[in-house]
Amino acid sequence: MKVDIRYFxxxxxxxxxxxxxxxxxEKRSIAVSLGAIGLDADPQIGPETLTLMICFPxxxxxxxxxxxxxxxxxxxxxGRSVVLVRSPGDPFFDGGTTRTMRRILAERGWRVTVERMIxxxxxxxxxxxxxxxxxxxxxAHRRIATLADDILGGKELLEDTGSFVHYxxxxxxxxxxxxxxxxxxxxxxNKTCTRCGLCVxxxxxxxxxxxxxxxxxxxxxxxxxxxxSRCPVKAIHSRFYSxxxxxxxxxxxxxxxxxxTLKLRSWFERRYRxxxxxx
Ligand SMILES: Cc1cc2nc3c(=O)[nH]c(=O)nc-3n(C[C@H](O)[C@H](O)[C@H](O)COP(=O)(O)O)c2cc1C
Numbered sequence: 001m002k003v004d005i006r007y008f009x010x011x012x013x014x015x016x017x018x019x020x021x022x023x024x025x026e027k028r029s030i031a032v033s034l035g036a037i038g039l040d041a042d043p044q045i046g047p048e049t050l051t052l053m054i055c056f057p058x059x060x061x062x063x064x065x066x067x068x069x070x071x072x073x074x075x076x077x078x079g080r081s082v083v084l085v086r087s088p089g090d091p092f093f094d095g096g097t098t099r100t101m102r103r104i105l106a107e108r109g110w111r112v113t114v115e116r117m118i119x120x121x122x123x124x125x126x127x128x129x130x131x132x133x134x135x136x137x138x139x140a141h142r143r144i145a146t147l148a149d150d151i152l153g154g155k156e157l158l159e160d161t162g163s164f165v166h167y168x169x170x171x172x173x174x175x176x177x178x179x180x181x182x183x184x185x186x187x188x189x190n191k192t193c194t195r196c197g198l199c200v201x202x203x204x205x206x207x208x209x210x211x212x213x214x215x216x217x218x219x220x221x222x223x224x225x226x227x228x229s230r231c232p233v234k235a236i237h238s239r240f241y242s243x244x245x246x247x248x249x250x251x252x253x254x255x256x257x258x259x260x261t262l263k264l265r266s267w268f269e270r271r272y273r274x275x276x277x278x279x
Contacts, residue, residue, distance in 0.1 A: 002032075003052075003053055004033050005018050005021060005033070005053045006035055007036060007037060008064060008067050008204065009036075010225050011226065011229040012229070012248070013123065014055050014120070015036075017055055017118055020141065030148075030151070040070075043074050045075055051081050052080065052110065054067070054071065054085070055086075056085075056086060059223070060169055061165060062101075062173055063098075064222055064224065065177075066204050066224070071108070072107075074105070075108075076109040081114075083114040083115075083116070083147075084115045088119055089121060094117055094165075095117035095159075097161050098160070099166050114150060114151065114156065115159040118140050119140070120137075122246070123245060123246060125243075125244070129269070131257075131259045132272060133249050133254050134257045142279055179241075182241075183221055183223050184207060186238050187236055190235050192233045198230060199230070204226065207221055225244075228245055229248050
């Protein structure tokens with residue numbers, strides 16, 4: 001069996017997940033290749049790939065538009081199987097709908113056989129405490145192990161969140177499309193910017209450009225907040241949406257922390273309890 005893992009990650013959570021999934025599958029003697037989802041007009045998935053695993057963060061209760069567009073450009077699957085792994089920042093609505101991705105993939109001849117939600121620390125609105133983030137990583141390790149076993153065992157497990165969530169996600173995505181445009185237009189690089197060009201190279205929408213007057217943020221932003229999160233001098237900021245994104249987590253450090261007890265500090269954090277208990 002050969003599994004091809006493709007992931008999109010704005011702030012690093014899904015990249016971490018994809019890497020851990022690769023290790024878990026290799027431990028079970030499954031051949032794995034790992035690659036990021038890019039702007040490639042013609043995604044290369046060879047005939048030797050029997051299972052494609054697509055890992056993505058959840059945006060507005062669905063896969064980011066960028067990932068949906070990439071899936072729509074896949075070569076014909078000819079009935080091969082796809083595993084969908086979504087990494088929401090919150091167990092709310094069980095990580096949203098997978099129906100959009102299922103439909104796009106079915107149109108390309110791919111069959112979704114396994115879906116899994118693995119909650120990661122949220123990168124927007126509210127930054128959770130380090131101990132909750134560490135507990136989420138520990139739960140992610142357990143979910144990754146189960147997922148790897150399920151793939152090895154050839155199980156088929158879909159997680160349908162139902163029509164209500166699907167239509168809520170449609171509404172959320174209309175809002176996101178509208179605010180994405182404004183968010184992108186509102187970004188600025190301040191005086192500390194060294195013009196290293198990292199944001200230009202890393203922007204998945206290719207909407208950031210270097211001009212003689214400085215960095216210019218275009219209007220094709222998909223709000224992945226990668227530019228804010230990766231800027232080495234933290235020069236990028238939003239004037240009106242500064243409340244939206246939260247400070248990065250140090251996942252490699254948190255992954256080594258062994259918290260014995262978890263104190264959920266607010267009603268927001270208490271919503272994770274049920275997810276952690278069933279992980
Ligand atoms: C624009 C945007 C929309 C998001 N919408 C949701 C959402 O609807 N539900 C959710 O649980 N998390 C949401 N999140 C949080 C991310 O899905 C989550 O933190 C994810 O693990 C980030 O992965 P990444 O670091 O690989 O980008 C959103 C994040 C962004 C940037």
